[in-house]
Amino acid sequence: MSLIQVKDLYKIYQMGNTEVRALDGVSVSIEQNEYVSIMGPSGSGKSTLMNLLGCLDTPTSGEFFMDGTNVATMGDDELAHIRNKKIGFVFQTFNLLPKSTSLRNVELPLIYNGEIKAHERRDMAIRALTRVNLGDRVSHKPNELSGGQRQRVAVARALVNNPAIILADEPTGNLDSKTGEEIMTLFDELHKQGNTIILVTHEEHIAAHASRVVRLLDGKIAVDEATNRGKKVTQ
Amino acid sequence: MKSFFWENLRIALSELWSHKTRSILTGTGIVIGIIAVSLMSTLINGVDGLFEESMKFLGRGNLYVEKWPWFGDEDWWTLRNRPRIELDMADEIKERSQYAMVVAAERGRSANLSYNELSAENIYIHGVTSNYPEVSTVDVEYGRFFTESEDRTGAQVVLLGSEVAKTLFPQGNPVDKMIFAGSKRFRVIGVLAEMGKFMGAFSNDTQVIIPLATFNKIFHGPWGRRSITVKVPEHLVEDAKEELRGVVRVLRGLKPEEKDNFAINQQNAFRQSYQGIKLAIGGTGMIITALSLLVGGIGIANIMFVSVKERTREIGVRKALGATRSQIQGQFLIEAMVITASGGLVGLIISTLISMAISEFLFPANMSFGVAFMAIALSAGVGLFAGLAPARKGAKLDPIEALRYE
Structure with missing residues (x-):
């Protein structure tokens, strides 16, 4: 089974008397270690799909298997656990906690994991910061870092x-x-x-880093193809 | 679970630290509430101790036949016009009462004393019968009490209270020295052991004791206290009081329709009236406490709503990273409880200082461990209560909307 398997996913909002189909029957599979970008103009359902893939939201109907578990029918707390253990978010606005050091920010998901001891958390956080070349910035707060450094802290997190x-x-x-x-x-x-990466963007040159691009339009998948880079890899 | 607690505590402390003024203002209501409640309990404990200490001077089984009731709301003029207590009733009472074990009589008024060039002014002169030690707590430290025959003959002998002895005889033993009370010479035959104050105000150590007959011989006129003390078995004191009332009525020749023209006082009167005072103090304290904790709690709830609103985005991030509802709720509850418990701690420190000052200058009032524990638990409880609604609001936020919040 694929790492992510989505079948006939619908997300329908009721706005007064009109029905808004943010996702109108989306089916997609993403394999382990794939690098996929999701593109589409605003209103195409791009954000809705990302929220669903990120387990921040639940679909109106459809199937969604993540790593073999059915996520579509989970409740709030179960989704929180999935987000904590299976998903790493990187946001446009970084979303670091402003009053906490890099180390504290990176430790946060481990704290909510609840099973990792304090010294292990510290070690893991330092290792993650070293991976993004910020091993020397562990005790800096976000306002003491440049934009790029902040985003790297977020990647470490x-x-x-x-x-x-x-x-x-x-x-x-x-x-x-x-x-x-x-x-x-x-x-x-x-x-x-070896990480699996899903990238949501509206810029072609950013999307080109991925090996596969999924283009959404009006809540449906319009195109799902390998990028030039992806084609090179498969050749 | 433990790691969340420490994490939440850390978050709470750093949040409070970064909003110092806001935290202090918010916590003030709790500080006042806790000062009110802890000081009130400490004072009541202190006054209780003082009261029980004082009650020892009035034996539990003692009935005091006097003109004036100790407490009550009878018309002052009626009381004023009552005949004075005839102290020679004492022997009759002893004879007629079945319950009376000892019947002692006493009079008192103040006078100036002197020894050589030293003097003691406004000293309470207590004229008592020789059986007085049996109905009171006086204890002779040096020398002896006077005898029955000294009382009968009106011997000019005196026992000094410990303070009086110190004033007139700063160095040296007063026994067998001659002192003046007004124009009369008295021989000192003893010094009383230190007794302390009654209700923290009236010292029992600035009195002197002379035989009642001597008192009657020297001091004429209607002034001063007159009292007959009847000692009865403690467990029968209520029955004895009724019997005594009847005996005194007969001795005074009162007709059945006439009201008592005397009072029978006892320790219980003090106790009842003290209970009333204690309830009033306690009740006032409770009202002040409840009000300031309520107002303080509303303030905390308000500020926590503001805090949840301000940190919507932070809540969104935490939720995206895997925080559950209960973890977010816990974070804000602990924050509210940290504010109130810190307020409680500050209040406790202030009231400890105040009670130390009271102990130093007024009467013993020590903050007990129980009071301290109750104050902290109470303030944390207010935090829990006040933080509940804001914390639930934060916990219920939708992570998508919270992340989008500007």
């Missing part, structure tokens, strides 16, 4: 739990193009190291 997928939502949207490229290089490396 996404990695620390050893998640099944890394879900990045416009990770370069708040960065200048040079720093953005640095972050994308970091994702490329993580992919090479």
